[in-house]
Amino acid sequence: MKKFINDPADVVAEALAGLAAAHPELRVDAAGQYVARADAPRAGKVALVSGGGSGHEPLHGGFVGPGMLDAACPGEIFTSPVPDQILAASKAVDGGAGVVHVVKNYTGDVMNFQLAAEMAADEGVTVETVLVDDDVAVENSTWTAGRRGTGATLLVEKIAGARAEEGGKLAEVAAIGRQVNESSASFAYALTAGTTPSAGRPGFDLPEDEIEVGVGIHGEPGRRREKLRPAKQLVESALDAILDAKPRGRGDRVIVLVNGLGGTPLIELYLVYGELAKILAAKNLTIERRLIGNYVTSLDMAGLSITVTRVDDEMLRLWDAPVVTPGLRWGA
Amino acid sequence: MEVDLAIGWMRATADAVAASSEELTRLDAAIGDGDHGVNLTRGFAAVAAALDAGSFAGVGEVFVTAGSTLISKVGGASGPLYGSALRSLGKALPPGAPVTASDLAAGLHAGLEAVRKLGGAEPGDKTIVDAWKPAADAFEAAVAAGAGLPEAAGEAARAAREGARATTDLRARKGRASYLGERSAGHQDPGATSTALLFRALSEQAGNSG
16 A cells, blocks of 8 residues: 555544645634534524545535535544534534535445434434435345435535525525435446555455446445446446436436546546537537536545536526635635 | 443453454455444444443443444444444343343343344344344343353354354345445355454353353
């Protein structure tokens, strides 16, 4: 393992210290292990709190700031945060209007956020939970823990965050967050596995000419292995899965996220976007906005995910609203 | 069971998990994300520290403290699951010490119910339940047949080990391994494996204390 670290046990804490040093507009609470807007709590504003395992940066700490999250709780690498952390963050940013928890659908995240929400209720903080489960590589059935939360998390946090920033009420902010999730579908490929600092070796080995199809963001293997094919064909297959799961009609308008998983160069992400734009144009879908880059990552995994979210005027307006965070910044 | 044995069981579990950390991580890397050994080692080390720092009049308090510590320190799914199991075990026991083997039998079933309620897993889903349920059943059957704690704990340890081994052929239906579908078969479940360590530690400690 070659990484720019000191001790594997200190990676999360030392990275948080770096985030705090780089961004004085954020408040990093080392004891409570959360990142918050320095100006939180804001009286009367619905607060957005998210969190999950570390290793997905800039998600979630990099999305804290005006127009997006009020606080983020980073767990150990690929391990959900603990209820105490989530409770501390929720109390720290609650402005009296309630707190929305944005939770990716993984067993550990769901359990820890559920325990935290129960504890928050005991202390008089009202919590609404928005569950993100956009990854269509997983069947939504009794045979699985349900679809995973992946790329759509960014869109949920951006759009619901904008609604909260302009004064939306708790139920409204949660409702638009759920609408974004329901309108989204994602699919991912990996060329190599990421290496967690504690394990010291890649989560799985792949032969030179094979890829993992339908991977998540925690280094877990995908649904199956296939031979590597040209990007054009991989994009076609991913879009088939996405549009099968959440069909789009001619003339539908979408936001597209081409997201690198940490070890994929931008030149490949743009190549993929080019293929994707051609295919969607042929299907008469209008790409209203697009985002290309590394946003929801899996350490140093070489791979990418594609997210397609159907939008209306209201969702587009909220997407375009100002956002000022380390990882996403426009309009301000 | 006396307070000292309860604490000894938790400490022995911490040692067993630390000694098997690499194996648990290897099993988890095959069908999960490869951190089960590291996370449980971290969690049970915190349990041992919390038990060192506290003083306990009742057996139940030991398990409630251990469970609360796991929930607060581990994260992931294993923290809430093992934490809730131990908390429910502790709460199900009568106050004070000692508690009888049949108290413990009821407590182990309360722990199982907590895991099933929180995780929604049924036997056969390739989870902790597949080791915990046979262990709790074997413990209860042994006690009903007149066995004392050491013998019942031995039966539970054996049943947990066999239950964990039997998860190899199962297809996961809960947790992260479920994303693999059929590919999860052929690998022993790391959670069931750590549960087998927990019951082995109980058997060793109960046997040692006579």
